Amino acid sequence: MWVPLSPAEWEVLTLSLRVGLMAVALTLPIALFAAYALARWSFPGKALVNGIVHLPLVLPPVVTGYLLLITFGPQAPLGRVLEAVGLPIAFRWTGAAVAAGVMALPLMVRAIRLSLEAVDPRLEQAAATLGASRAAVFVTVTLPMALPGVIAGTILGFAKALGEFGATITFVSNIPGETRTLPLAIYSFLQIPGGEGAAARLVIFAVVLSMGALLVSEWIAARAARRVAGA
Amino acid sequence: MSLSVEIAHRFPGLTLELGFDAPEGVTALIGRSGAGKTTVANVVAGLMRPDRARVRLGDVTLADTTAGLWLSPQVRRIGYVFQEARLFPHLSVRQNLLYGARRRSRLAEAEGELPGVTELLGIGGLLTRRPGALSGGERQRVAIGRALLSGPRMLLLDEPLAALDPARKAEILPFLERLRDHAGLPILYVSHAMEEVARLATTVVALDAGRVVAQGPASAVLSDPAAVPALDPGAAGAVIEAVVEAQDSDGLTRVAAAGGTLYLPQIAAEPGARLRLRIEAQDVMISRDRPEGLSALNLIAARIISIHPGHGPGALVRLKAGEAVILSRITQRSVAALGLAEGQGVHAVIKSLAMASDNVGTARVMAGQGDGR
Incomplete structure (x- = not known):
């Protein structure tokens, strides 16, 4: 069964990668901000914010997808606004990226928050006395020091986005070439009599892709950790 | 340029209520641990905001809480050397030294000063190294250089030798003396080690339990019995x-x-x-x-x-x-x-x-x- 990828398989793979990368790109700034706020600030309603960030982790994915649908769907006000500015996401691959990003958010926030909390605030104080603004402290000290955790969290989020199923199928449906990512394609093949072989090939891709992401993340994180260790 | 400080703050178990003037030269802030020395340093640097404070450096008011004025540490231009060097581990020694200059957009100036400062501190050979590969004494010298090159209006050294063994201390003290004689900046030197104070200080402010018990020229304060509570017993x-x-x-x-x-x-x-x-x-x-x-x-x-x-x-x-x-x-x-x-x-x-x-x-x-x- 080891034959070159068919165009249909390529489509599934590239779409999955596109969705996964877009999901991470959309979520990373939000995750960084949320992680920093939760790690370093105390503000009223912190527990509530923490709860909302973690909601996608504990809710059934179908519920998350449904909530996205009634927020960003074609009938919803926010969906109409996005449509009006030329960024419709309902039933588009961008919508799949949003669904995957939302599902990845809690995992990314948790990993990044832990690494931010491990950054010695005394180094940030030293930076401030040397003339660094808050933003400069974050960019030149906090973020580089927390980089291993940020990378690990990002790869974790990417893997989660690749594998996202429930929220995606609920929010943007299962449209070949638009929203049919790897897990949706595997599911679809399994619904067709005789589709097991095609599903098995995709399963192998999924394993290779996930394993590859994991190894790359370990490698990058180890390099970053060495850098931060300062030896 | 001189520094004048007034601070009032209530901690659980310690009430800080003090004021002193630090003229040119090295002003040593002495006292036993818990006397409030580091708090004073942090207030001067802007890292800790007390109940009340008035801090003036030369003709610039850094803090006046009664007037609602509180400059952030980034604009105070106080070169703070901490007890633990606090070098940035992810940057090279050179990048550490120039960190403050980059933030304050005086990179060209600092690069011009770099050879002189590295020579003064004997760290010229370390520029490409990372802080993790330095000895404790080297780290502390780099930290002093980093503070010097950030374009400070004064230096604040908080027990910079306390974490070092006697050999490392002896290695750094001559550099601090050269700094006193050549840097031309007011230096506030927080310490409870009398050998360091006796060697370096021109002015001494003695703290005990959050209050100034003696202040004045070093030779006068160090022989002033009122300052003795601020010292370790037997260190008078x-x-x-x-x-x-x-x-x-x-x-x-x-x-x-x-x-x-x-x-x-x-x-x-x-x-x-x-x-x-x-x-x-x-x-x-x-x-x-x-x-x-x-x-x-x-x-x-x-x-x-x-x-x-x-x-x-x-x-x-x-x-x-x-x-x-x-x-x-x-x-x-x-x-x-x-x-x-x-x-x-x-x-x-x-x-x-x-x-x-x-x-x-x-x-x-x-x-x-x-x-x-």
Whole structure:
């Protein structure tokens, strides 16, 4: 069964990668901000914010997808606004990226928050006395020091986005070439009599892709950790 | 440029209420741990906002809480050297040194100052290394260089040697002396180590339990019994100035101090060189009459200024020998047995002398920082 990828398989793979990368790109700034706020600030309603960030982790994915649908769907006000500015996401691959990003958010926030909390605030104080603004402290000290955790969290989020199923199928449906990512394609093949072989090939891709992401993340994180260790 | 500080803050278990002025030169903030020294440093740097504070550096008000003024640390331009160097581990030594210059957009200037500062601190060979590969003493020197190159208006050193072993301390102290004499910046030096203070300080502010108990020129405060609570018990001692007279053939160095001639174990200094000597109170004995047949070489005539009985069996006697003030720690029983009283003429027997500084030469060069010297 080891034959070159068919165009249909390529489509599934590239779409999955596109969705996964877009999901991470959309979520990373939000995750960084949320992680920093939760790690370093105390503000009223912190527990509530923490709860909302973690909601996608504990809710059934179908519920998350449904909530996205009634927020960003074609009938919803926010969906109409996005449509009006030329960024419709309902039933588009961008919508799949949003669904995957939302599902990845809690995992990314948790990993990044832990690494931010491990950054010695005394180094940030030293930076401030040397003339660094808050933003400069974050960019030149906090973020580089927390980089291993940020990378690990990002790869974790990417893997989660690749594998996202429930929220995606609920929010943007299962449209070949638009929203049919790897897990949706595997599911679809399994619904067709005789589709097991095609599903098995995709399963192998999924394993290779996930394993590859994991190894790359370990490698990058180890390099970053060495850098931060300062030896 | 001088620094003036007023702070009031209530901690659980400690109320801080103090004010002092730090003129040019090195002002040592001394006191036992828990006296509030680091709090003062953090308030001056803007890292801690107390209940009330007024901090002025030269003609710039850094903080005046009654007027709602509180400058953030980034704009205060105070070069803070912490007890633990706090170098950025992910940056090279060179990047660490230039970090502040980059943030304050004075990179070109700092790159011009870099050779002078690295030479002053002896860190020229470390520029490409990372902080993780440095020894404790090297790290602390890099931290001092980083503060110097950030374009500070004053330096703040919070026990910069406390975390180092004696050998590393001895390695850094000469650099700090050169800094005092060449950097031309006011330096606030927080410490509880009397050797460092005696060597470096021109002005001393003594804190005890959140209050200033003595402040003024180093030689006056270090011989002031009021400052003693701020010191470790047994660490009381006076600092006197002396001039080298001759190197004797038997290995002793003869110096002329304010109170008379003293003999020191040989020191490497030319005749005419000025020294600061630290005489610990516990090394000074008092004799009512001029003693005969005594092995101690250093005997000077003095007059008792005051006698301060301590809480224990000891008493601190303040003596005036010529222009110098010397402290002697003896027992209260001896005070009574000898019938010592204020104004009485006595002889001070000094068992040993410690050099506080080999600060040769009298001219304190005030020059722009990083000029290569």
